[in-house]
Amino acid sequence: MINGERTIQRPMRWGMVGGGRTGQVGYKHRTGALRDGTYQLVAGAFDLDAERGRDFGTNLGVAEDRCYATYQDLIAGEKDREDGVDVVSVATPNFTHFEITKALLEAGIHVICEKPLFFTVEECEVVAKLAAEKNLIVGVTYGFTGHPLVHQMAAMVAKGMLGDIRIVDMQYTHGFNAGDDTDAGEAVKWRTNPATAGNTFVLGDIGTHLYYLSEVVLPHLKVEKLLCDRTAFIPSRAPLEDHATVLMHYDNGARGRLWVSSVDAGNMGSQKYRFVGSKASVTWSDSRPDQLIYQVQGEPEQIMHHGMPYLEDESLAADRMGALHTEGLGDSWSNIYLWIAQAIDAKMRGDEEFLKTHHYPGIEAGTEGVRWLENCVRSADAGAAWIDFE
Ligand code: NAI
Known part of the structure; x- marks a missing residue:
């Protein structure tokens, strides 16, 4: 602790x-x-x-x-x-x-x-x-990725509690850019201009968070191929995207699906992660960071709470508040x-x-985020084609 x-x-x-x-x-x-x-x-x-x-x-x-x-x-x-x-x-x-x-x-x-x-x-x-x-x-x-239950998921995967990983399902979406950018502030202006944002908008802005968290939970899996389909629902943002879907093939045969969007009208910016193995799955969202849903095939669903002694050491080591007292994003940042x-x-x-x-998260993690973006753009630019992950 x-x-x-x-x-x-x-x-x-x-x-x-x-x-x-x-x-x-x-x-x-x-x-x-x-x-x-x-x-x-x-x-x-x-x-x-x-x-x-x-x-x-x-x-x-x-x-x-x-x-x-x-x-x-x-x-x-x-x-x-x-x-x-x-x-x-x-x-x-x-x-x-x-x-x-x-x-x-x-x-x-x-x-x-x-x-x-x-x-x-x-x-x-x-x-x-x-x-x-x-x-x-x-x-x-x-x-x-400082949240204690992120490290609980990683520890459970490492111990084989989920079995072989088959499905990775991730979402980070919000609706704050559902309207056009006529009255946009500085932070939106630079995010939607390739000269100041780089070659992506929402993929880089929020998608890289999903990708890094999945690397923390599944360090043994590597993306082999991906397909990225991206679009700008607000045309002035093109060639950058305000919405994207990425499909991924991992080297163990697992399949990944991820969507990021800033035009998900009405959504307040939640992240959702579900990692499914051959025996069981875990589901976690940053909007309920204190709870992890653990589902074993054929058994009643369990909800695990942060700070409880039944958790793995890796999760308890990152805990600050102790059980009963809610964890928050500040705690995650403090850990980073x-x-x-x-x-x-x-x-x-x-x-x-x-x-x-x-x-x-160091230079390798930063590099992998950029590498993933380059692959997404290459796939999207090739007409949402399957490409080998380079
Ligand atoms: P912002 O536009 O709201 O603020 C940028 C700040 O940097 C302003 O205070 C501005 O005056 C200052 N600034 C700009 N250029 C400067 C320079 N050359 N020297 C000194 N100060 C300078 O941008 P925001 O949203 O805070 O994003 C900044 C970075 O943080 C981006 O790379 C963004 O992707 C990232 N970000 C990361 C988040 C996370 O969860 N890790 C959340 C939000 C943003």
Whole structure:
């Protein structure tokens, strides 16, 4: 169980690029990072509007001279300070991730970057190489995968409780973009423009969460083939999609089905996962994160609750509240931040043994998300054709 006691040698001196007052995701980073004392927010280039960013940063308690106008200023100001940042989170629109991450790594600073990590697998490989050369960690904030019951599903699959995996069924849909973009805010504008979003909209924006979570639960399965059918119901968003269906064939013969949409009118953004094996299945949704439905063929359905002693150790190790007290997304994010901090801490101590078995979403997970997107686009562009997963 996680109870706030320190598990690393000292708190990370932490900075942020983006995630300013008007940003959607910034507060999730701060709730995740600041909760256990594993990170201390000491610097930032929080906003494209430098003045607003400075005002915001000082309101968060960051010293005025460490609220920078740009990420380049942040790097220049922090690089040679004795108490300079150890790690910086990048919570800016997609098109800036690669350039900012690269610059931070070159300056010797660990990075925690938003998803989708970069535009291409090639960029991911450049950064992976750079991080390895510099001996630095890159973490990726797939923030939903800290939920304890996600790790319960993974442990149950690993123990063979479901049997051989046959069916993977996933959905992440909402209706917030069901109307057109006439009065769209900044966050929708950059998400629907290929120059700022990359080669996908909802696949990258929400589909990568589904894909990474399935990798956590089913680490032994690899996608061999996929078929992606995508469309823009609001024509101004083309060539990017606001709705997509992806079928996948896994290397053990399992079949996957996934749909993502931001035009699912009336849906409030739920994620649903169902993993079906030859003996039993598990179903979990982020809208009921405390409950896992376990169905064994021929037996009454069971509902498992987080924090209960009958759960697997991997799930209990990620639990914060204990049974009876609800878990939430903040808890999941806190776990992601904690696991990345432990990776950085191990890097700093030169503890490569620890890193061999320590699990956190890192450069490989970010790369796999981008690889999956590239394959989806290739399939969709070929007329929703089956393609070999590359
Ligand atoms: P947003 O448009 O709401 O906010 C972006 C923020 O970054 C703003 O504060 C803006 O002023 C600032 N900014 C932009 N360019 C900058 C630069 N060059 N230097 C410094 N600050 C800069 O965007 P949102 O929705 O917060 O998304 C940001 C990233 O987070 C995206 O990559 C998105 O995919 C990801 N995201 C991830 C979520 C998750 O669950 N992991 C949830 C929501 C977004």
